[in-house]
Amino acid sequence: MENRSALKVFDWVLRMVVAGIFIYAGVIKILNPASFADQVDNYRILPYFLVAITAVVLPWLEVICGILLLTGRWRAASSLILLGLSFIFVLAVASAMIRGLDINCGCFSVEGEGEKIGASKVIEDVLLFAANFVLFRRSLK
Amino acid sequence: MKKNSSEIGKQILIILFLTFLVSFCVNFIHPRGVTISFQKPPLQFVSDSVFAETLPQVSIGGEETQEVTVISYEQLIRLLKEKEIQLIDARSKEGYLEGHIPGAINIPYEQYFDYEEQISNFPEDKWLVCYCDGPPCELGAQMAEELKLRDFKKVAVYRGGINDWKQHASLAVSEGSENGK
Structure with a gap:
């Protein structure tokens, strides 16, 4: 019984933290989509058309899914989308690091000198992916 | 279930x-929306004909600012040749020491309040041209906006920044500090 309530608290805290991270990251990008487009373009993965679409859509996807996760509505759907996003973030950051790109992550700031790509960013994204995975699994129960 | x-x-x-x-x-x-197109839109500069006249407003960080001029590499070179310029590198000290445009002094935007004395001694008859890494870095534009608020009239941003400079001028960058010259 105690175990179950501890698990519930853990689930709630994790949900709030992950939702907060995505809402914050999304709002920062929504405030300045043009700068975020430059950041996405710096990864040199997508053609400019898809860079523009990503810069417009991705921040809102983060915010909307973050809000759904926060409120607990459509949990499985929102956590599955966030799981997919965090998987893409891991791949993008790791590939930029492997290619030796000296660029800003564009994760939580889109202006100024920002946070540079590096192993710590990859670890951060892997942890976010793991947290999303746990939330998705728990949303199916 | x-x-x-x-x-x-x-x-x-x-x-x-x-x-x-x-x-x-x-x-x-x-106001800072993304242009959906297949080609990356080029950086917008003012044309030479309006360079010293009334200049259009530019958008920095989502707000309309007071007439900060955006200049191109060619316009920067012209100002350098005419020696009518004080270049200001708005990046961190580390970035500046690694390499900067020759003649530039370093005023990191995030610590500009530590450089009050130096800023108040800037020549008013010369163009104060601020830069940082280049897009998406906005430190140069923010520094220019700050100078404009302090009533400096001839303020410009070289938005291409050090990255654009290196592309044009190959290895023509200076290392070490030129502050205090």
Whole structure:
């Protein structure tokens, strides 16, 4: 019984933290989509058309899914989308690091000198992916 | 009980549809919205003919600012040749020491309040040209905005920054400090 309530608290805290991270990251990008487009373009993965679409859509996807996760509505759907996003973030950051790109992550700031790509960013994204995975699994129960 | 996967799929489709709808509507009216095109839009510079005249407003960080001029590499070179310029590197000290445009002094935007004395001694008859790394770095533009608020009239931003400079001028960068010259 105690175990179950501890698990519930853990689930709630994790949900709030992950939702907060995505809402914050999304709002920062929504405030300045043009700068975020430059950041996405710096990864040199997508053609400019898809860079523009990503810069417009991705921040809102983060915010909307973050809000759904926060409120607990459509949990499985929102956590599955966030799981997919965090998987893409891991791949993008790791590939930029492997290619030796000296660029800003564009994760939580889109202006100024920002946070540079590096192993710590990859670890951060892997942890976010793991947290999303746990939330998705728990949303199916 | 396991949730129905088709129900989750339906919810995902609704979320994606709503996201696309909201994001494109907001982008349409956003002052710093993204231009949806197949080609990356080029950096916008003022033309030489309006360089010293009344200049258009430029948008920095989502706000209309007071007539900060954006100049191109060619315009920068012209100012350098005419020696009518004080270059200001708005990046961190580390970035500046690694390499900067010859003649530039370093005023890191994030610590500009430590350089009050130096800023107040800037020549008013010369163009104060600020720069940083180049897009998406906005430190040069923010520094220029700050100088404009301090009533310096001839303030410009070299938006291409050190990255654009290196592309044009190959290895013509200075290392070490030129502050105090």
